[in-house]
Amino acid sequence: MPTIHTKNRVLVTGGAGFLGSHLCARLLQDGHEVICLDNFYSSSRNNVLALLQHPNFELIEQDVTSPLTMKVDEIYNLACPASPIHYQRDPVQTVKTNVLGALNVLDLARRHNAKVLQASTSEVYGDPAMHPQPESYNGNVSPIGVRSCYDEGKRCAETLFFDHHRQYGVKIKVARIFNTYGPHMHPDDGRVVSNFFMQALAGHDITLYGDGQQTRSFCYVSDLIEGLVRLMDSPLWITGPVNLGNPEELRIRELANDILARTQSDSRLIFEPLPQDDPKQRRPDITLAKRLLQWEPRVSLHDGLEQTHRYFAGLTQDA
Template sequence: MPTIQTKKRVLVTGGAGFLGSHLCARLLQEGHEVICLDNFYSSNEDNVLALQRHSGFRLLEHDITFPVDVKVDEIYNLACPASPVHYQRDPVQTVKTNVLGALNVLELARRCNARVLQASTSEVYGDPIVHPQPESYNGNVNPIGVRSCYDEGKRCAETLFFDHHRQYGVHIKVARIFNTYGPHMHPDDGRVVSNFFMQALQGKDITLYGDGQQTRSFCYVSDLIDGLVRLMASPDWITGPVNLGNPEELQIRDLAERILAITGSESQLRIEPLPENDPLQRKPDITLAQSLLQWQPRISLHDGLRMTHPYFAGLTQDA
């Protein structure tokens, strides 16, 4: 685990979201002052309700497509809806969040001489024809599909980060985040883990798209946050991109069966057509993260799903 040299003031954009809220909690635990910026488009203030009692925490309601003026030492840019349900609802706004948001945090980092980390995504690889996906792979992305607002928006954000680094010397870090799960996921975000838990706990059919043989790799949230913190604390010459995810690959049908077993649900599997441009394979090559950050996931899918179950069970009991 990286050691804290000094107390820092850290801006987390998208800080009330799934990943952002866990990151804010981790940074506060390490003794930093945290400014959590969010416009609550796809997040929930309840995710950071407990953090608001902390003297080092400040919640700032703001849309990152507009400039922000705060004095900070580090910036984690997590601001963007990350599930197809949310980012396809307003695709133009999704592109603006990715591109204008990246420009605004980069300009802020330049003014403050701050380090800035971009939460990029495995979606930059599109529907990959290289497996597993290393950072050197340039991807297979449809630039005009229904997912392009997110995929190409994130790719453009990476371009802006590296151009600011080369042209202005901004201290950048780029993490390519693969499928992550855990408490604070939005129950209606359309992602497979939240879908399966909510359907199983409510006794509804489990929706499998395609034949259920497409593969994914799922990383528990605390492991992912540890990777982000390690990347931010790494030497300046480590800019990334660096893949962060769990290389334990499984079929989506297998994931459904595991969640049915954990919940004790008698829900049945229902087959639906595969969405447009939905990748058939997704698995990170984490060789760089292992060698540069001494990072790799520690929590197995079995244990992570069991730790996630009570969160979704609580949501269905409150409904």
């Protein structure tokens, strides 16, 4: 796709988080003015320390559930804890972040005729009965489970986006993000890549849930950010939802063995019961992203895990 040279004033909610911090850096590199908004509930100032000296970067500590008043051309709504440990800690607030946050960014976009992108999730598919998951699949989601605050919150946010588009003409984009990994992941977020690296590097037992035969598809963070930027820069008629993720499927036990070998750890594999509503399979159908955005992942799992290994090894050395 052609490079976009227009300089925009861009708001990134959740901008100090794992994905948000990488997105802020990319947008600055592309020549935009960036406003990073974050309440630091599950993120870290360290993720954006290197950006604070940039003349086009502004950091605002604020919750996305509070009214937004800045003037912007584009909005990326990434604000929401994305790991079960964080979003289940305060499930009511998680729902508020998803729903009130969506309403606030949509209201801001409507007032300033700005484009707004919702960072939705593969969790809208729940424990899928269709594999791989295309955007046309409506999902298999429990509205009353322990993960529902996140899953149903994200589904409601998508509803709000499309209703604002139909009712008010708001220029929306919706990305459904599948498992993403890389530097700036929270070391204690409970997600499988960070869990395995931190346990292996500390010499602790590596915890697998169920029999370890469930599958996930892992996309390196730079590939995911490229997909988000391409979706935002795409023609207005491309609203999404568009799946962004890596279609290469991997069993969780295979990932654990890879990380054990990579870290040269003597950790043992131990098995715990599968958490409630945890999906057995997760793999995106990215046909739409390939066709509309000319996007697909480029970074191999081998290379991406190597970069991630260096990041977590650095954290353990500094501790």
